[in-house]
Amino acid sequence: MTLPEPLFDYEACLFACARGERQALVALYAQESARLLGVAKRIARDNALAEDIVHDAFIKIWMRAASFDPQRGSARGWIFSVTRHLALNFVRDSRLEIQVSDDSELALQPLATLDGRHQEQDALEWRTGAERIHGCLEQLDPARRTCIVHAYVDGYTHAEIAEKMATPLGTVKAWIKRSLSALRECMG
Incomplete structure (x- = not known):
């Protein structure tokens, strides 16, 4: 029988970081760095850049831990929010701005219109996909x-879910496996 993993106390860890306890940051890094790296990779679409973002996120978490307010949300959510915002800011700020002459701008207008249509189509496809997955989840x-x-x-492990739901770990694993199959079939 496998014992469930003890729940990680994110809030206590952030409060310890705010007090300057470096071991709390080390524990937080060990607990969440892999998941935060996944978040940064999905946004930045570059492994090295994602690693830099996570590094900067942990510095910001360390420096701003005292600003965490449990009344406004969960500690884990705050940590993920810091990382997401850094990644989004970096992607937004790294876009190149190119000066274009008036003649070049006129020549590029048909391409901009075409690009706008592609963006509208992508947005429609995304909304349609989101509606489908939502409908499948509702089933x-x-x-x-x-x-x-x-x-x-939420990024919880199977053991964390089992503990949170007061359900045996094997049951949670089976539910997730079967539910993913059902979702694939529904989305198919």
């Missing part, structure tokens, strides 16, 4: 839907 049993959301949105 799942509420407990199984909760497991999927905890695993793929």
